[in-house]
Amino acid sequence: MTDHACPICDAGFTSESSLDDHCWDAHGACHHCGTEFDDQNALYAHWLAVHGDSLxxxxxxxxxxxxxxxxxxxRLEYQGPASAVANASLSRRHLLYGGALGLGGVAGATLLSDSGGGGGKSLAEHPAATKLGAQPTLGPSPSEAEGTIVAFEDPSCPACARFERSTFPRLKSELIDPGRVSFVFRGIPVVYQWGDxxxxxLxxxxxxxxxxxxGLKTFYYREQANIGMxxxxxxxxxxxADQTDVDAAAxxxxxxxxxxxxxxxxxxQASQDAGVQGTPTFFLFSEGSFATKIVGPQSYDVFASSLGV
Incomplete structure (x- = not known):
């Protein structure tokens, strides 16, 4: 049984140590998030600074x-000044250049939790939903939907691409397009530098x-392996220029x-206030109230059952 997947090539392994060896030998990369390094000591420092809680x-x-x-x-290099001093909050430098954070950076990592940074808060009160009306949304308005998914994703994140391929199409066809569930995308650059x-x-x-x-979101995930800074x-x-009527140069x-x-x-800021530690992270609301938080590219059934639809 292969419970550990490579964040770069999706190869499966039976143990974390085997995955670690593969990622370094084959890709020169971190087995948690896929960030590449020139030498192994830099990798180990990255482990301790960025993935300390997951090691x-x-x-x-x-x-x-x-x-x-x-x-x-x-700590200053990997976590930014705020965390270096207080070891508490994530600085913007960390989010942009520190690599994937926490569980979201582990390929195939999954976490279902009711501690989504908002307790029993309503959609209007939850920190993940700050300024929700201005965010890209598919399906009905969040205020009118049976359920709402607020998705924090990074176009450069391999785990997000896996969600896009394996789960999102069915969510769209069975819940979003029929008008039952609202899907809200919030892009945060936390994995590779080209995500910024x-x-x-976007x-x-x-x-x-x-x-x-x-269309551009789908393109990024489809072509992810061929895109870099x-x-x-x-x-x-x-x-x-080729696929839309948008002024590409602008x-x-x-x-x-x-x-x-x-x-x-x-x-x-919304991701930090809501306690997001990696991508993809989803906050689910049922009938306007917070239901649960999902981390990682979970299956359609997990989303549907969590939303009660």
Missing amino acids: SNKARARATAEVGELTFRD PAVLA EATHSRSVAAFW ENVQEVTRQYL VISDVQNEMPRDVVDVDL
Whole structure:
């Protein structure tokens, strides 16, 4: 039975240690989130700084034996100033450049919890739903739907791509399109660096065309393996120019000038206030009240049963 999946190539392994060995030997990457490194000591420092809460005792001992306990400089580099000082909240630098955080960065990781940062709060009160009306939404209005899914995703996240391929199509066809469930997308760049300009491009596109936004989101997940920091703007421009009526050059200009940054920061702040530690993370509401939080690319049945639909 293969319970551990590679975040890069999806190969399955029976143990975390086997997955760890594979990710380093085959990809030079972290088995939690797929972030690549030039040397193994950098990988171990990343483990301790970014995935400390998720490490097994064996992995923690292995990393500490190689690089020692994290210094303040290490924490500053990986976690940003706020966490380096307080070891509490996530700084924006960490979110952008520290790699995937917590469970969401583990390929195939799943977590179902009723501790979604909002207790029994209503949709209007929950921190995950801050400024919800301005977010890209499929299906009925969240205020009118039987259920609402607020999804925190990163276009560069392999686990998000797996959700997009395996679960989202059925959610759309059976619950969203029939008007029963509202799906709200909130893009947060937390995995690979190219996720940041991609999220900016999504916001710049959404302000011009809702249909083009959803098409670009699908494109990013479909072509994820072929996109990096060096070509993300060009492939975005090419897709928008070829497949939509949106002014592709204007979108790229907005990305380069970081015009949608304030909009992205709203989503980042909402993710922090709601306790998001990685992508994909979903907050589910049933009849307007918080039901549960799901972390990872869970199956359709998990979403449907959690929503009670």
